[in-house]
Amino acid sequence: MSTISLPSPASVPREVALGAVHALAILAGAVPFGLLLGSLAAKAGLTPLDMGLMSGIVFAGSSQFVAVELWGHGAPGLAVVASVLLVNLRHLLMGATLAPRFHGVPPLRAGLALFFMTDEVWALALRRGQGLTFGYWFGVGLTLYVGWLSATVAGTLAGALVADPAAWGLDFTFIAVFLCLLAGLWTGVGSLPPWLASAGAALVVNAVTPGGPWHILAGAVAGGAVAAWRGKAVS
């Protein structure tokens, strides 16, 4: 497989524009969630500046929902950081699949490009196949970055006006969003055992330490253990 290429200077604007156009379609779906995250962040006590810093520095949607949810419930900072890390561990796998493309790319350029690797950038990059260029990568990445940053900050500005999201069932949006993300990870009945193990462990630990964040770690470990055991069994 070939390394991700620098486009010839003349084609850079075209590659960037193509990436931006592909990203706009994704952005149309992402903006409502950015607005939602922003309004929930306002409810959790974050200012628009806090939200902007988080979107600008972390730039990972589902983990930001998790961080805002936990922060709003007064979880310790370390637990928030650990949960964000756990949710984003999938990047390791996604990055691993792109490894041949980054072989031999100067570390600084690879490090900067990979900062923008969200689920969507990764998916579009894979779809581009051998024709992947840095122009296209940054066209997608920067468009999503600016859009996500703007939407989440706008949501925080508007969200301060929303009185009580729970009265409108908006507290359930967290659950619904995570269920949709989960549905995207479904690969068949084989997905169920680790998920059931995780749910069981999470419920037990949450009963012992109610509201605490430890049920997340317990679920992750239980689910991972079941998957490891099954992975060993089938190989």
Next chain:
Amino acid sequence: MDGMMVDGTLLAVIVAAGLLTWLTRVGGPWLIARIRLGPAANAALEATPGAVLVALVAPAALSRPSDALATLFVCLIARRVPMAVAVALGVAAVVVLRRVM
């Protein structure tokens, strides 16, 4: 306006979370060139994101019958309609179900 002041703990959380998230992004290509995961470790890593999401929602989703029913509803429609639609319908369902249950 206190909007220009950032809570110190929150800033530390954001910077630490951002740094670790960046490491998960650059870590894949970096690690793959250096280690080989066994099938068990690979399976565990692969299952981690889903397990985390399940653990996150399980306590709240099953906290009351109305929310559990709405959770089931969202699971059934999540792969059939766009995400925004599934979330909107799920929220609408929970509002109705909480009122009648």
